[in-house]
Amino acid sequence: MACRICYSVLVTGSNRGIGFELVRQLVDSPLGPVKIFAGCRDPNGPRAQELQELAQKHQDVITVVQLDIGCPASITEASKLVEAKVQDKGLNLIINNAGVNIPGSLADTGKSTMVDVYTTNVVGPMIVAKDFRPLLCKAAAQFSHQTSMSCKRSAIINVSTLLSSITMCHENFSQAPMYPYRVSKAALNMLTRCLAEDLKNDGILVMALHPGWVQTEMGGSEAPLTAAESVRGMLGVITNLTEKDTGTLLDWKGNSIPW
Template sequence: MASRICDSVLVTGSNRGIGLELVRQLVDSPTPPVQIFAGCRDPNGQRSQVRNHANTIQKSLTYTTSPTSIAEASKLVETKLKGKGLNLIINNAGVNIPGSLAETGKQEMVDVYTTNVVGPMLIAKDFHPLLCKAAAQFPHQTSMSCSRSAIINVSTLLSSITTCPENFSVSPMYPYRVSKAALNMLTRCLAEDLKKDGILVMSLHPGWVQTEMGGPKAPLTTAESISGMMKVITSLTEKDTGTLLDWEGKNIPW
């Protein structure tokens, strides 16, 4: 029998696309997590299918940029865990406002940065005690893994400063690129800061996926992307903390 990826997981932005497929594949895995918390802005809306998964908490986190919403969600999750810690957070919620330099103003930059960087930072901060509790439940285990305690920030190839000259002309996307580059730095900072707590932190690129954000011309379906991501997630160890990998486990340069 396949080993369980973890006992408990929180997935943000799970109302559609990559987040929804993450929840679906977690639920349908041979040994699914005992608790799957699905963060969803509008769990009862017409565009959301996450409510169809009986094993999920349908409304654990509604706004990833709202300190109040995040604090309330952490308390709800803590109650549902009944004294146990939270093993894994997948910060998937994100937005993209495509824009050239001429099309990008202050508000576009601030809005995208708030969702893509500030949101994951606030979630890591508020859920830190539950992640620490999960890590502490393995007192004789010094190695890091997602089954113990981890944060995965969903990033993108377009965040790479090194590879920017190779793809900038095709996808300028100033707000998205800059915010995801900042998310990578948040990943590195958290990886260093939380290492002492036994918490693994890394960034993961799902590929160019056929979603509302990725568009119909993308080469990957959500099922293909998440299938690869699940394999990467289950194989992560302490050597991967603070890195940026793609859905096939390949390293992406910062």
């Protein structure tokens, strides 16, 4: 018998793009989570309207959570809200999807752009992991009779990119000479490896996932993949992750990407 992807999930940056599509497909799936926490930095703003409508339709499943990953106090508040909802069950899965790309060549990029992009793409997921760790541990402990890892048990998925790959940089740099984005996502990959080592004994799986080049505000209209296609693939990969995948960088089809 097929079983649920997991009991509970938090998706950051879920008001548009890939994050919104993740929430949409998860709530539509008969094997989707019982509780979906949809993180969004401005839940009452115009950019969250579609998410609010979806949450209204699925009030028993979706909770919209104010979560600005650039603001540590907001992350801490979000973790308290989630804790109050999941209680002793803990939180099974975090998809660190929120991210920014401020394109910049060497000539165009200064300190503030580098720091701003790093704050969102690296510091945010790090603080999320730190503040939500007790909830992930609680969820993992429910499966203590098993030693194996999975998203059903407890996991962090960091949404990375092909452009983070140091090995592949020589092949694709000229098409996307984006200093802040590439450097920050390479750092996110290292964060992923560090967390995978650190949280291994807690039974928490940590990996990085490239969604493909996707038609969103960030990806642009020339991208070959729709958000729906990308997310279908991502969820297929996420569902099938096991212990051997912790600390890896995979794409939306499950192929390994070299660091």
